[in-house]
Amino acid sequence: MKKNPKSSAHKRPTLKDIARDLGLHVSTISRALNPETRHGVSPGLADKIRRASARRGYRPNAAAYNLKTNRSRIVGVVIPDITDPVFPPIIRGIEDGLARHGYVAVIANTDGNAQKEAQVIDSMRGRGVDGLILASVLRHDRDAVTAAEGLPVVTVSRRTDDTDYSSVVHDEDDGVRQVLTHLASLGHRNIVTIAGPQTISTGYNRYSSYVHHCERLKLGAAQPLASFARAFNETEGERCAEELLATGRKFTAIVCANDRLAVGVVTTLRRHGIDCPRDISVTGFNDMPLCDRLYPPLTTVRVQHHRAGLEAAEAMVGIITKSVTTPRHIVLPVALVARESTQPPAAVRVERRLQTHGNRASRK
Amino acid sequence: MKKNPKSSAHKRPTLKDIARDLGLHVSTISRALNPETRHGVSPGLADKIRRASARRGYRPNAAAYNLKTNRSRIVGVVIPDITDPVFPPIIRGIEDGLARHGYVAVIANTDGNAQKEAQVIDSMRGRGVDGLILASVLRHDRDAVTAAEGLPVVTVSRRTDDTDYSSVVHDEDDGVRQVLTHLASLGHRNIVTIAGPQTISTGYNRYSSYVHHCERLKLGAAQPLASFARAFNETEGERCAEELLATGRKFTAIVCANDRLAVGVVTTLRRHGIDCPRDISVTGFNDMPLCDRLYPPLTTVRVQHHRAGLEAAEAMVGIITKSVTTPRHIVLPVALVARESTQPPAAVRVERRLQTHGNRASRK
């Protein structure tokens, strides 16, 4: 039972094996087993072949298929860092989407390093990936673009300015609009922002929208105040909050370009004895996992991470299989999630209390 | 410049191409380029060949290599759900470790479903993975074991009871010991637990250690009280906390089998108007990302997620390349991280205050 070559136990059976079993030819087996070419074989025989190969536990050899067809059914996924809470749901979406079509993902982390990005893309190309899903691109990403040359590319969550890659992104502008409308309706007038890196489409778009909608809603006082983060993380949130406080300017709300920045902001505020939301309201963007369990639960913009991954995967498979050449740009809707990190500013609260004749518990 | 077959632009060059360029034969090129066989070719020629292939931008064709050598340099990684915050750091570690040796990971999610686990393992085997790293196994996982038959397997974070797979786990027992010692030193005596699924090694070991160390430290009153979670998530944490409260038993601390359960517990306590840590202390396990930004910052056990992934990857490559046959079991040290979710019980605080003659600010 150990090395019996005739036994079904040891080596994986090949087309040749089941051809020998049935006294047929390899090519017939191949045809019968391939849905695309099944028509060229009589129904009865095809059935018999399928049953026989199932019985033998036949599994097509991926390497041979790859070599012959030059298709690996592997898609490379390039992200900054899987450890950042926004990416796992996206990846899950990508994997789920790819799996539907028999594709799998190979993931690489760039740590936001453009050089490393080009390098991992190169190595993925060496592995013969059928396409690339990039969640790491900058707005002007020459390195990535040249490294990816000739391969199908879909960007997800982000977008490049200058190429015609297909993309799946979130409606950043509407998100920012909803945040500012929400803050305005609470009574905030002096709203500042912590913007993300302007080299990344999300950072750039969210900041532009902030400026645009502040103007439109007559917010942000004289000139809107902004601090620019060099990365989307807690540490930068802390640093930027310090920077804003150091200006001495008065403001009652901070709009952050993403949740992790907001988390850092809250930490810094607390360190300064400033309470969120009592003294200052803070908003995030993304609604990453655990957002609702933070202190305070964070008001943020929910984006469809998983869905974005799914769409990106579908788009990729579409390009690979149907050779869709015209780039498609999908923009997914977002939704404000108002939690406890936003509240009317103190002055407004006092005012309202007076209006309601000192009615306590007017707002828990 | 579009389809010139002689141009270096379009199709990836093969060994044959650079052989033709140099007027040599394919096998010579192959030998010169392969570090293992380079000895069999004169140094001068080898150099010339390497330069030429570099100039042409030669990249070995992975599929052909795979087909010939029956090695894919792909390792399958099976996890419950990449969306669970504990897994990304592990995966990052695995990917970093594999990358050192030119391997990549393909990830699949099982959602804790044993059947799905067997299924994804099967499909990975179809892809010709060189080995499997399992972060999803149960203690008795017949499905996984049979599906993985014949492939190198390393389990990470978890372990099976009955097979001889190599494994990389954390020192659960020491973690629980440190947690209980910490709570005891704060003055807690009535300590209950929310245990994880007993079908999983972590759940089982942490609970066993809880029982053992409670006894050793004379804790847990008459009989220790436990509620058993059906999964390691916030919802189950909430449910189990309700269950504990419903018993009517008095206790001052809840030891949770992981952080997500602890997060759920805190939510439930708050819903009942019970403050953590003032009224009840809560501890977690894992020190997942954002643990320090929760409310209250969670006292927990730091485990080396990334390191575990690295070690698992190294172990896997060791098995694949050097055919290490004897399973190795690595246990990584852990460390208590005391944060604000643990505090002396109210009775003890009062007592201490009396002892210090009403000294306010004795403890912030």
Added chain:
DNA sequence: TTGTAGGCGTTATCAC
């Protein structure tokens, strides 16, 4: 030290 030939498992293009 270098060249030759065969084959890994599959698919595609012939002919029958």
Added chain:
DNA sequence: GTGATAACGCCTACAA
């Protein structure tokens, strides 16, 4: 409809 044959790109005896 089915069988034969070549080829995908690489590795590796073996021959020269």
